[in-house]
Amino acid sequence: MISEDVLERGLADLGEQYDVPAGAVDRLRATLEPDQADATSANHRWAHRPTARGWLAMSAAAVVALVGIAFAIGGQSHPPVQTAEKVSGGERFDAPGAPSSVGSTGAVPVPSGGGTSGSGGGTSFGAVHAHAARVPQSAHGPSFVADRNDAAKSLVPGASGSARVVKTGHVDLQVRKGAVSVLGQVTALADLEQGFVADSSSTEGGGVPSGRATLRIPVANFDDAVNRVRAIGHGPGAKILDLETSGQDVTSQYVDLQARIKALRATRSQFITLLSKARTIGQTLAVQQRITDVQTQLEQLQGQLKVLSSQTSYSTLTVTVDQRLAPVAIKVHHQASGLHRAFDRSVSRFARGFDAIVAAIGPILLVVLVGGALWLGAWFGYRRLRRSLV
């Protein structure tokens, strides 16, 4: 075992070898003197510092507030600015006499789905209704979007400055035969509506023929395009399995991006002015680095603005066309005795109950996690504060 005397002597010798800095105490006194005047106020400031109970109460209040916010956010399924329309399949629209011409622009009988906000059989997004001047067609493809953004502004009332809405839609069509032909009618819509086909694919032979097309349509013509696809879906031997459209107001994001770009441009100009006044290499390099940073940020924001501008100028409508399978006779064995039905109900209720329990665990877990994190934060904060006080 080591001798405590050796340890004491060793440490004493070691300590003695560290000379106390000359004038350290005087420097300390000099530091303390100006602080004397503040001492009273500092003590007074901390006279009312929260107690441990106070910290706990504040933590509890914060947890309650956070849980309230979490529930408020979680309970809201869609942002308030977003509108949506959804029509699910199951309805047959192959009744004789229903309009089937693709070029029809008149009112078309439309199944009324939940959330439909328009009138006249179309989807409405408030400001987007006008049928303005058409843009001449010249090319198709993604690069076309940027070139035609200015032209699209004439089709979108809000594009020049007020509302900016991103519109998307999805339609599932099922036809008895000629899926590829119907897909051709759908892609022809893009030209009719001054848009273009962004993506298209089809499958023939072997399995069941099917196709998929993504159309980019000027926002002002989006309703028309949806109505035309509806008309195809109402044609003989066709039906709409699913129709979903949505619109999201991104005006605030757009304006925010524009403002940030403007501010960054101003900053860049200031740095360029500063660069001309730099006298040393160090100053020049430092200012150039700042200019590079600002330029990078500026390009990122400009890219985001370009994407947003494209999305709000041209809506996206995705249409899938599937050919119906030939009916296959399925032999169904009915064993619906009373006991069997009761067992089915029991299993079903068990599954529903299990679903409900799993669904409830999520919020509870969130509350526990957030509460635990806040408690830990408050506890460490309290300890740190307490340590900093002494």
Added chain:
Amino acid sequence: MDDLDSWLAESYPRAYRTACLVLRSPAEAEDAVQDAFLRVWRFRDAIPPGDGRRAWLYRVVVNACLSRLRAEKVWRQRADDGALDGLPSTGRGPQQDTEDAALGRCVAEALSRLPEHLRVPVVLRYYSGLAEKEIAVAIQRRPGTVKSRLSEARRRLADDPALVAWTELEVAR
């Protein structure tokens, strides 16, 4: 006020050297002790009366040192940098100086191998001369914890052959 001033002035050298032993950097130690004394001055109303104030002062000093250790990893950076090289002589004769320097170096090397939670109680106990209860106040742990940490530290230091040799030499004398 004057009493506090003179007490701080008296306590400064030992507090500074304690900080040096914990931090192993005179510059860092000076800053840490200055911070600590500034806090003591600001919150002087909270200084306990009587003998408790020494433990309270070391509590503030240790906290200041630990804050620097954790923030800047001072100990880790300086563990092998030969901080003891070139330390000034104590003026007690060449032989005594050499012997003291050798013992000090052995202790320093052994201390550098101790983790922070064991090193601080050892310095407070065997250099600053604090009792276990005072160390408990200084490091904000229970006296039982201090006792077990000191015991563990001694056990680890006993594994150091140089320190064991010094102990045997002391016994032989």
